[in-house]
Amino acid sequence: MASYSTSEFKAGMKIIMDSDPCAIIENEFVKPGKGQAFNRVKIRNLKNGRVIERTFKSGESVEAADVIDLDMQYLYNDGEFFHFMDPESFEQYQANASAVEDSKLWLKDQDMCIMTLWNDVPISVTPPNFVELTVTETDPGLKGDTSGGGGKPATMETGVVVRVPLFVQIGELLKIDTRTGEYVSRAKA
Amino acid sequence: MSDDWRPSCSLEALQLRAAVLHDIRAYFYVQNVLEVETPILCRSIGTDPYLDFFATSMGDTALYLQTSPEFSMKRLLAAGSGAIYQITKSFRQGESGRYHNPEFTMLEWYRVGFNLADLMDDVERLLVPLLRKSNFLESVQRLSYVDVFTQYTGLNPLEFSVLEYQQVAENLGFVDASTLCGNDHALWLDFLFSQCVQKKIAKNHLCLIYNYPACLPSLARLNKDNCLLVERVEVFIDGVEIGNGYFELTDAVEQEARFEQEILQRERNKALAVEKDTRFLAALKSGLADCSGIAIGVDRLLMILGKKEKIDEVLTFPIVNA
Numbered sequence: 318m319a320s321y322s323t324s325e326f327k328a329g330m331k332i333i334m335d336s337d338p339c340a341i342i343e344n345e346f347v348k349p350g351k352g353q354a355f356n357r358v359k360i361r362n363l364k365n366g367r368v369i370e371r372t373f374k375s376g377e378s379v380e381a382a383d384v385i386d387l388d389m390q391y392l393y394n395d396g397e398f399f400h401f402m403d404p405e406s407f408e409q410y411q412a413n414a415s416a417v418e419d420s421k422l423w424l425k426d427q428d429m430c431i432m433t434l435w436n437d438v439p440i441s442v443t444p445p446n447f448v449e450l451t452v453t454e455t456d457p458g459l460k461g462d463t464s465g466g467g468g469k470p471a472t473m474e475t476g477v478v479v480r481v482p483l484f485v486q487i488g489e490l491l492k493i494d495t496r497t498g499e500y501v502s503r504a505k506a
Numbered sequence: 507m508s509d510d511w512r513p514s515c516s517l518e519a520l521q522l523r524a525a526v527l528h529d530i531r532a533y534f535y536v537q538n539v540l541e542v543e544t545p546i547l548c549r550s551i552g553t554d555p556y557l558d559f560f561a562t563s564m565g566d567t568a569l570y571l572q573t574s575p576e577f578s579m580k581r582l583l584a585a586g587s588g589a590i591y592q593i594t595k596s597f598r599q600g601e602s603g604r605y606h607n608p609e610f611t612m613l614e615w616y617r618v619g620f621n622l623a624d625l626m627d628d629v630e631r632l633l634v635p636l637l638r639k640s641n642f643l644e645s646v647q648r649l650s651y652v653d654v655f656t657q658y659t660g661l662n663p664l665e666f667s668v669l670e671y672q673q674v675a676e677n678l679g680f681v682d683a684s685t686l687c688g689n690d691h692a693l694w695l696d697f698l699f700s701q702c703v704q705k706k707i708a709k710n711h712l713c714l715i716y717n718y719p720a721c722l723p724s725l726a727r728l729n730k731d732n733c734l735l736v737e738r739v740e741v742f743i744d745g746v747e748i749g750n751g752y753f754e755l756t757d758a759v760e761q762e763a764r765f766e767q768e769i770l771q772r773e774r775n776k777a778l779a780v781e782k783d784t785r786f787l788a789a790l791k792s793g794l795a796d797c798s799g800i801a802i803g804v805d806r807l808l809m810i811l812g813k814k815e816k817i818d819e820v821l822t823f824p825i826v827n828a
Contacts, residue, residue, distance in 0.1 A: 345603060349697075
């Protein structure tokens with residue numbers, strides 16, 4: 318089983334902590350005077366996203382996590398699983414709802430995303446920072462209002478509801494920031 | 507590893523280093539302290555339970571890159587050198603991070619006839635003008651380890667109850683402290699001090715902490731009024747440790763006993779085996795005058811003076827592209 322010594326720790330490294338795959342966010346080497354050195358690390362649990370702090374005695378080893386990020390194309394949802402394809406190898410992966418989580422709100426068929434695999438099993442899916450989605454439902458727009466002040470809710474083709482300016486109409490293609498869930502602009506069709 | 511050929515510090519950081527080295531040498535020149543050089547590559551190495559070293563060889567002879575010039579300098583003192591200082595590279599295996607590079611520059615000096623209080627005066631005389639030049643210093647504090655530890659943790663560092671220590675660590679949010687420190691008093695002290703006390707030491711202050719618990723490893727002599735304390739000082743600026751000094755242990759018998767203890771401790775830690783430095787012990791047996799000495803990490807001092815976040819910003823080529 319592969320393992321890392323604390324002296325190899327660096328941001329981005331994937332390790333097993335409490336039997337879950339985690340990523341090191343920050344690693345601080347602490348050496349008190351003539352005493353035992355510690356590594357104080359901030360780690361993100363890749364399954365639930367929670368960030369915790371842990372301290373190791375320097376020189377200890379931790380198990381490495383076989384975690385990789387791959388660019389994937391989202392294919393479809395069969396009601397139970399979400400299906401993706403690696404566009405390079407054409408290999409297909411199915412992910413369950415707990416791995417896809419809120420990312421499903423942003424994914425439409427054929428869209429690219431990043432899939433994190435642990436021991437070859439999908440554990441999370443990250444949508445691109447910006448997606449383009451079509452409005453399927455919103456109150457009629459007010460003609461001539463281009464100020465964008467106030468705004469109104471609009472349901473997008475994936476089902477997600479985004480706050481949009483008053484002038485936006487059903488059927489329009491919009492650019493949305495998936496990190497904040499905010500409307501950015503109209504997309505050039 | 508990095509393929510970048512360029513230095514990681516700015517020209518301004520190079521100039522600061524040159525100016526500070528000049529000021530340090532000027533200080534010791536005026537104080538009549540002799541600059542010396544001792545070997546970096548030696549036949550022996552210290553027994554520090556928590557220091558790892560780089561070893562190499564010449565034919566069948568094992569050689570070690572020194573983790574500090576302490577033993578060689580004490581041999582000079584025993585030979586009657588009088589007060590001495592040196593600015594030298596030291597090496598510590600595995601120490602790498604924001605404040606650590608495995609190869610670093612150390613300023614180490616010894617004053618014959620000085621006790622710990624005299625040494626602290628000396629440290630102030632050297633560092634205060636340097637810190638003032640960089641518009642840094644607000645004040646100098648001298649605090650007892652025992653007092654400052656009790657102030658921030660509520661614990662008495664000279665008494666050990668694993669349950670009490672555990673409770674305090676848990677209340678402070680360090681859930682993993684007990685698995686880490688177990689039943690080891692010294693480890694608990696190091697953990698709590700570095701995590702809870704050190705970071706709270708006032709900003710923009712030069713802080714000299716003395717009265718260290720004797721259970722922490724050192725080459726300091728015991729306090730003559732309280733055998734639970736040693737005559738050790740650590741220098742902190744902005745919560746960063748930059749120096750460690752002692753009213754030196756000169757008793758060869760006690761020194762040898764500590765070496766043996768530390769060798770056992772290294773075995774328990776599964777650290778590389780080392781042998782006692784017999785030449786150093788012979789020097790102590792021949793007689794070392796009462797003296798105090800201290801080592802200051804020059805790179806960290808430069809970080810503080812130059813307001814840098816990482817040690818790499820004051821080094822030409824840190825270990826990643828050395």
